[in-house]
Amino acid sequence: MSPAAGEAQLEPALRAYEALHEHAEHELALAGAGEIEGLLAMRAQWDELVASLPPRPPAAAAQLLERARLIHERTRVELIRLRDALLAELATARRARRTADAYAGQLRGRPRIDRSA
Helix, strand or coil: CCHHHHHHHHHHHHHHHHHHHHHHHHHHHHHHCCCHHHHHHHHHHHHHHHHCCCCCCCHHHHHHHHHHHHHHHHHHHHHHHHHHHHHHHHHHHHHHHHHHHHHHHHHHHCCCCCCCC
16 A cells, blocks of 8 residues: 555544644634634534544544644633733723712712802
8 A cells, every 4th residue: 555545544534633623723713803702602513523533543643633732722821811801901990980989979979059158
């Protein structure tokens, strides 16, 4: 059997792993764009892809699996950055609200009539 024929036979066995890798890349793109709803919508597809894999991957899938793992780590980092940015925005909004409430409280407490006259 020639090496090209062996590669052709392995290709169908690797398609599921290639799909997993492509899925991970798409998740990374969505995380980088802050599209959380898109990520959530992809969860079921990820579960289906993982469920379709055999219990033991072929040796030829090792590189695809490692790249998918690294992409997932990058996605995790993107999600942490997104979370931190959202928390910072929330803290700024809370601080602005407290400041506005403090000014509003000062305005409400003032008498409307000058009692010294």
